[in-house]
Amino acid sequence: MPEQLFYHLRQSTLTTTGLAIPGAVQLPPETGTLYNPYSVAAGDSLQSLTGIFSVPGASSQEQMVAIARANLTMPGLFTGGQTITVDGASVTTLTGDTIQAILDRFTTAGHPVTLEQLVASIGERTDLLQDEAFLIMGLARVPSTYEHWKLSSLAALYHTDLAPFAAMNAALFGIIAAGVTLSVTVNGATHGTPSTQTYQVQTRTGDTLNSIVSRFNTQIPTSLTDVVLSNQDIPLIKAGVQLLLPPANACVSVLIGAGGNRFPSAVFPLNVSLEISRDAALIHPDFSDNEPTRMDRTVIPPVTGRSAGSNDPMRIAEFARAFREAIPMLKLATGKPGSVLETGDTDDGRSDRDLWAVVFTDGGISKIDIKAPVHYQELPDLPLPRYYALRPLENKLSAQKATPFRALKDDGSLGDPLPVDYQGIDLEVWARKFLADFDLFLTAPYTVPLWSLNGGALRATLDSLIEAKDKLSQAIAQGLTYVLNQPVTDGPAANDDPALQSARAQLIQRLKVSLSKAYSTDVILQYDSHVIARGFDKPARLAGHLTADTPAEAASGTQPKFAFGNAKTALTTDDDYVNFLLNVVNETLQELLDLQLTYNYQELEFDIEKTEGICEYEASNWLTFINGDSTVSADPSLSINLGRAVIPLPLRSYPELPRLVSQTTEAAYSGGNQPASIAQAKEWNYNMIYEHQDAAQDLITLTLRLNQPYQASTTLQGSNQLPTLMQTLGQYINVADKLWSMLERLLTVSGIGLEENLQNAVATFASLALDISESWQRHWLPGVNALKANASPQTQIFDYSVRLVPDQQGRYYSGLNLCYNTVLPWPGVNPPDIIVSADGKESVTLSKGQPVSGILTYTFPEVSAAQFPVNTRLLLKLTFSGLDIMNQQNGVSLVGVIRNRDLLKINGSAGQITIPTNRSFIYETPMIAFPGIATPLLTWNIPFPFGASGGLVSAIRDLFSQILGTPVQETDLSVAIQYGYTLVPATAESEALVVTMPVLFKPRFRYTDDVVQELANAMNAWNSWKKPNPCGGFWNFAINAFSSIDGSPQLPILSLNRLTTALRSS
Structure with missing residues (x-):
C-alpha cells in the first residue's frame, strides 16, 4: 500500500531534488513557451485578451503586437465588411481574413503599414474578431478583479465548457484557495443510502482539484464532474494564477449542393472526418512508412455546437433538426447494420458508423x-x-356422436380408438387452448432438452413441430376474410384476391412469432x-x-x-x-x-x-x-x-344463451282499477322476463307468438355436422391435462437422456400437433366447411330485436332500441313496457318514446343510469298490455342472440348508414322458447249492463257483438241465464241485495247467429210461464268463452258472470 511504503521510507534521504506525485502538476517558472488554444467570443478585442492571458511585453501595445505576431497567418480571424483605417488610409475586411492579408491589402493599395501601426489601429476594436475564430495564446492568467473566482465564471470568461476546463486544470498546484468549504449532495435512491445526504470537504494549502475529489471519495463515490458541477458557483480559484484551456473548437464550413444533389445510394452512412497530413519531405525516412506519422484522421461526431442557452453539447435530436433544415431531402437515422459496409467493421461484424442518411427525393424515396x-x-x-378478420371456425355450437377418441396411456402413447359423443362445443375455445399450449411447448425450457438429450435423437421430433407450426400459420391465415360485405364496384372477395393475400401474408408473419397472440x-x-x-x-x-x-x-x-x-x-x-x-x-x-x-x-x-x-x-x-x-x-x-x-370489431366467440325466467298473464284491469265495460273486461297483459349479459356486438331477437297452437314445437333444431378439425382438436383436449403432466418433467430433466414414457409423450404431442395443423388446412378448403345457415324460425306474429345502447362514454347503459321487424305501424299489439333490474340493483322502468322508422327508443332514468354498467347481466321484463282475449287467446315467447350482425353503423347525410357484416362472422343461437304456453283466464263477477234500448233479441245480439267482436267470431261458448230481482237497492256503503232464479243453461256450443233467436224464444217462454214481477226484475247472463286454438285445454278463457239487462220480451 502507498501509505505503508511512505511510512517505512519516512527517514530515507531522497536521491533527487524532486518528487513525482501522481495526479499533480507544477507549472515551470518560465511559461513563455507554453501556449493555449482559444476560441474568440463575441465582443473580444486584442486589448481585452491581454487582460486574461499571460502575454510577453512591457506595455499593452507590446502585448497586443505579440498576440498579432503569434497569429499572423491564422485563417478565419476577421469578420467581413469592416473598415480599417491607418494613417488616413483605409481597407475593407473580407470574411476569413488573416492579419497578414490585411497588411498585404494596405500594401496593394499603395499605403504599406507596419504590424505595430495596424495593431495600434485595431487593438481596442470589438467588432473585428470573428466569433469562434481560433487564436494561439499564452497561458490563461486569472484577472485580479476578484480575490477568488468561481469556476463557472472562469469557464464563461474563457469561452469554454465547464467540465473540460476543470479537467485541464485538475492537477495544477497553487490554484485552489485554502479554507473554502465544498459540498456534494447525493440522492439516496441512486447511491443506496437511506435518504438524500450532503458531504463536505474543506480546501487546504497545496490542494488540487484531484486531491479534493480524492477526499470526497473517502466519504462517498463521486467524480471530478460531480464535484465541479456541485460547486461551480463557489469562489475557489485564486486571482493571478495561470491556467490551461481545453482544445478549442474549430469550425470548418463546406458548401453542400452547389452543383446539385448527388447521393451514393438511397441509404448511406453519414461520416464526417478531418484529415491532417504532413508533407512527405518533412518526415524522417525511418517513419516514412508509418501511416499515423503521415496522416491522422479524426471522425467528427454530430455535436458541433451548443444547445441554445446552455453549455451542454448539442444532442443528437437537435443536430438532426439542424441537419434537416440544411438538407431537407435527407432524413437522419441511427443503427448498426452488420453487412452493408465493407470497411470500418468491428470484431462482432457490425459497422461502427451508426449515423445514416435516407434519401427522400429523386434517387431515393420520391413518393x-x-x-x-x-x-x-x-x-x-x-x-x-x-x-379483415379471422372468421369463426364455426358460427354455431358443434356436436357429433360416436367420434373416435384414443385415450392417453401411462406410457405416454395413445390407446385404441373408442367412440365419444360431443355436444354444444364452441370450437374457438378448443382452438385457443391448443395454440397457447403449442406456443408454450416451443419455448426454450421444453425444446432445449429435445435438442440436447438422447444424443440428438429427438431433434426429428422438434423438426416435425416446427413443420406443424408452419402449416398451422398457413392454415389459420386461410380463415382471414372481409369483415364487411364489399361494395359491388370493388368486385367479389375472391380467395386469390391480391389484397386479401397481402393481409394473410402479414398475419402469417405474426403467427410464426406467436400462434396464440396472432390468433x-x-x-x-x-x-x-x-x-x-x-x-x-x-x-x-x-x-x-x-x-x-x-x-x-x-x-x-x-x-x-x-x-x-x-x-x-x-x-x-x-x-x-x-x-x-x-x-x-x-x-x-x-x-x-x-x-x-x-x-x-x-x-x-x-x-x-x-x-x-x-x-x-x-x-x-x-x-x-x-x-x-x-x-x-x-x-x-x-x-x-x-x-x-x-x-x-367482430367478436369471435359463441354468444351466451339468454336465460328465460318466467312468462305470466294477468287481467289488464285488476285491484282497485276495475274494468268499466265489457271491452275492458276482455283485455289482458302478457309478461315475460329474460336474463342476459349483452356484448356490444349482440342483438337479442325476441318473438312473441300469440294464438300459438298447443301441439306445435317452438324449439329450433341446429345442424350437428362435425368438421374434421373438431375431431383432431377434441382428441387433443381430452388428453391435454394428462399429457402436460408428463411433459412438465422436461423442466426438471437431468442426465443425458429421457425416460421412455417421456419420449412417448413428446412424440404424442408432436403427432397431435401435426394432425391438427393438417386438419386445419383442410378446414378452409372450398366445400369442406361451407357456411351453413341456421334454420329459419316458424311463422311469427310479432318479431322484435332488442339492443342495449351505452352512453357517450361507453360506461353505462342509457337506452334500449326495440326494432319491430315485420311492418309498421304496430298492428294489434302495443309496444311493450320494459322494466330493467340486475342482481343487487333496484329495478327501473324505462321511458318509452315514439317509433321512428321501425325503431322504438327507450331511455333509462337519469338518476339510475349509473346503476347498470355496460356488460352487466340484466333482467328485462317486457309487458305487452291491452291484448284482446278474443283476438289473442294465449302467448309464448322465444329469445335468441345474433352476434356481429350490422357491426358498422355510421351517421351520414341521409341518416344512419349500416354496412352489412359478412355472413361468415354472424353467430345465431337457436331461438329458445318457454316450455309451456301462457293462457289467460279472465273471470269477472262485477255487473256489466247491456241492451239499454230495443227489444230482447236486439239486446242479446248486442251482447254477443261486444264479447265476440264485429264481425262475430265463431267461438265456443256456454250460457247460463237467470231471472234476478232486487230486494234492496245498492247504496254507497253496500251492494244491492239480489235474488236469482235459473231460467236456462246452454252447455258448450259453437256460436252462430241462430243462437240469438233461440235464447230469446226460451226466455219469452219462461216469462210467459212464470210471469215474474217486472218491477225491479232483470235478466242476468253468465257467459264463458273457450279458446278456439287447436289443441287448447277444455277450459274457459273468459268468464263474465253478471251481464244484466232489463226484464222485457222480444
Missing part, C-alpha cells in the same frame, strides 16, 4: 401515397380501409399504397406505427384499450398494400372504434433477403429515424394522412 380504398355509395365522403388479432386494416423509390439494391421497407386520436370520451379513459401493431410499407414495388393489425383488450364493450389515424414512420428495413433453410426467414438491416414521428411522415413527398376509420 409514397397511402389511401383508403373502399367507397360505399351511401358514404361518398368517407373512404374506408378494407377490414387473437381482432381486425386487420388495409390501405392501398403507391410508391416511387429507387436506389435500393435489395428490397426495403419503411416501418412505423399508427397513432389514434379518439373522441373526447377517450381522454377520460372510457374508450376501450386497443393497440395497433407496426406496419411496413414496401419500397420496391409501385403498388402494394399496408396492413395494420389491431388488438382490443375487451371487444365486448364496443362493436366499433371511430378513430382519426396517423401513420408515423420510425424505421427503415433494408437489404432484405431470404435465408435458406430457416423457414423462409428474412435477414435484413434496420435503421431508426431520429425524430421520426415529427419529420419523416411530414415529408412533402409522402401523402399518408389516413384520416377517419370506423372499425368494426
Whole structure:
C-alpha cells in the first residue's frame, strides 16, 4: 500500500531534488513557451485578451503586437465588411481574413503599414474578431478583479465548457484557495443510502482539484464532474494564477449542393472526418512508412455546437433538426447494420458508423401515397380501409356422436380408438387452448432438452413441430376474410384476391412469432399504397406505427384499450398494400372504434433477403429515424394522412344463451282499477322476463307468438355436422391435462437422456400437433366447411330485436332500441313496457318514446343510469298490455342472440348508414322458447249492463257483438241465464241485495247467429210461464268463452258472470 511504503521510507534521504506525485502538476517558472488554444467570443478585442492571458511585453501595445505576431497567418480571424483605417488610409475586411492579408491589402493599395501601426489601429476594436475564430495564446492568467473566482465564471470568461476546463486544470498546484468549504449532495435512491445526504470537504494549502475529489471519495463515490458541477458557483480559484484551456473548437464550413444533389445510394452512412497530413519531405525516412506519422484522421461526431442557452453539447435530436433544415431531402437515422459496409467493421461484424442518411427525393424515396380504398355509395365522403378478420371456425355450437377418441396411456402413447359423443362445443375455445399450449411447448425450457438429450435423437421430433407450426400459420391465415360485405364496384372477395393475400401474408408473419397472440388479432386494416423509390439494391421497407386520436370520451379513459401493431410499407414495388393489425383488450364493450389515424414512420428495413433453410426467414438491416414521428411522415413527398376509420370489431366467440325466467298473464284491469265495460273486461297483459349479459356486438331477437297452437314445437333444431378439425382438436383436449403432466418433467430433466414414457409423450404431442395443423388446412378448403345457415324460425306474429345502447362514454347503459321487424305501424299489439333490474340493483322502468322508422327508443332514468354498467347481466321484463282475449287467446315467447350482425353503423347525410357484416362472422343461437304456453283466464263477477234500448233479441245480439267482436267470431261458448230481482237497492256503503232464479243453461256450443233467436224464444217462454214481477226484475247472463286454438285445454278463457239487462220480451 502507498501509505505503508511512505511510512517505512519516512527517514530515507531522497536521491533527487524532486518528487513525482501522481495526479499533480507544477507549472515551470518560465511559461513563455507554453501556449493555449482559444476560441474568440463575441465582443473580444486584442486589448481585452491581454487582460486574461499571460502575454510577453512591457506595455499593452507590446502585448497586443505579440498576440498579432503569434497569429499572423491564422485563417478565419476577421469578420467581413469592416473598415480599417491607418494613417488616413483605409481597407475593407473580407470574411476569413488573416492579419497578414490585411497588411498585404494596405500594401496593394499603395499605403504599406507596419504590424505595430495596424495593431495600434485595431487593438481596442470589438467588432473585428470573428466569433469562434481560433487564436494561439499564452497561458490563461486569472484577472485580479476578484480575490477568488468561481469556476463557472472562469469557464464563461474563457469561452469554454465547464467540465473540460476543470479537467485541464485538475492537477495544477497553487490554484485552489485554502479554507473554502465544498459540498456534494447525493440522492439516496441512486447511491443506496437511506435518504438524500450532503458531504463536505474543506480546501487546504497545496490542494488540487484531484486531491479534493480524492477526499470526497473517502466519504462517498463521486467524480471530478460531480464535484465541479456541485460547486461551480463557489469562489475557489485564486486571482493571478495561470491556467490551461481545453482544445478549442474549430469550425470548418463546406458548401453542400452547389452543383446539385448527388447521393451514393438511397441509404448511406453519414461520416464526417478531418484529415491532417504532413508533407512527405518533412518526415524522417525511418517513419516514412508509418501511416499515423503521415496522416491522422479524426471522425467528427454530430455535436458541433451548443444547445441554445446552455453549455451542454448539442444532442443528437437537435443536430438532426439542424441537419434537416440544411438538407431537407435527407432524413437522419441511427443503427448498426452488420453487412452493408465493407470497411470500418468491428470484431462482432457490425459497422461502427451508426449515423445514416435516407434519401427522400429523386434517387431515393420520391413518393409514397397511402389511401383508403373502399367507397360505399351511401358514404361518398368517407373512404374506408378494407377490414379483415379471422372468421369463426364455426358460427354455431358443434356436436357429433360416436367420434373416435384414443385415450392417453401411462406410457405416454395413445390407446385404441373408442367412440365419444360431443355436444354444444364452441370450437374457438378448443382452438385457443391448443395454440397457447403449442406456443408454450416451443419455448426454450421444453425444446432445449429435445435438442440436447438422447444424443440428438429427438431433434426429428422438434423438426416435425416446427413443420406443424408452419402449416398451422398457413392454415389459420386461410380463415382471414372481409369483415364487411364489399361494395359491388370493388368486385367479389375472391380467395386469390391480391389484397386479401397481402393481409394473410402479414398475419402469417405474426403467427410464426406467436400462434396464440396472432390468433387473437381482432381486425386487420388495409390501405392501398403507391410508391416511387429507387436506389435500393435489395428490397426495403419503411416501418412505423399508427397513432389514434379518439373522441373526447377517450381522454377520460372510457374508450376501450386497443393497440395497433407496426406496419411496413414496401419500397420496391409501385403498388402494394399496408396492413395494420389491431388488438382490443375487451371487444365486448364496443362493436366499433371511430378513430382519426396517423401513420408515423420510425424505421427503415433494408437489404432484405431470404435465408435458406430457416423457414423462409428474412435477414435484413434496420435503421431508426431520429425524430421520426415529427419529420419523416411530414415529408412533402409522402401523402399518408389516413384520416377517419370506423372499425368494426367482430367478436369471435359463441354468444351466451339468454336465460328465460318466467312468462305470466294477468287481467289488464285488476285491484282497485276495475274494468268499466265489457271491452275492458276482455283485455289482458302478457309478461315475460329474460336474463342476459349483452356484448356490444349482440342483438337479442325476441318473438312473441300469440294464438300459438298447443301441439306445435317452438324449439329450433341446429345442424350437428362435425368438421374434421373438431375431431383432431377434441382428441387433443381430452388428453391435454394428462399429457402436460408428463411433459412438465422436461423442466426438471437431468442426465443425458429421457425416460421412455417421456419420449412417448413428446412424440404424442408432436403427432397431435401435426394432425391438427393438417386438419386445419383442410378446414378452409372450398366445400369442406361451407357456411351453413341456421334454420329459419316458424311463422311469427310479432318479431322484435332488442339492443342495449351505452352512453357517450361507453360506461353505462342509457337506452334500449326495440326494432319491430315485420311492418309498421304496430298492428294489434302495443309496444311493450320494459322494466330493467340486475342482481343487487333496484329495478327501473324505462321511458318509452315514439317509433321512428321501425325503431322504438327507450331511455333509462337519469338518476339510475349509473346503476347498470355496460356488460352487466340484466333482467328485462317486457309487458305487452291491452291484448284482446278474443283476438289473442294465449302467448309464448322465444329469445335468441345474433352476434356481429350490422357491426358498422355510421351517421351520414341521409341518416344512419349500416354496412352489412359478412355472413361468415354472424353467430345465431337457436331461438329458445318457454316450455309451456301462457293462457289467460279472465273471470269477472262485477255487473256489466247491456241492451239499454230495443227489444230482447236486439239486446242479446248486442251482447254477443261486444264479447265476440264485429264481425262475430265463431267461438265456443256456454250460457247460463237467470231471472234476478232486487230486494234492496245498492247504496254507497253496500251492494244491492239480489235474488236469482235459473231460467236456462246452454252447455258448450259453437256460436252462430241462430243462437240469438233461440235464447230469446226460451226466455219469452219462461216469462210467459212464470210471469215474474217486472218491477225491479232483470235478466242476468253468465257467459264463458273457450279458446278456439287447436289443441287448447277444455277450459274457459273468459268468464263474465253478471251481464244484466232489463226484464222485457222480444
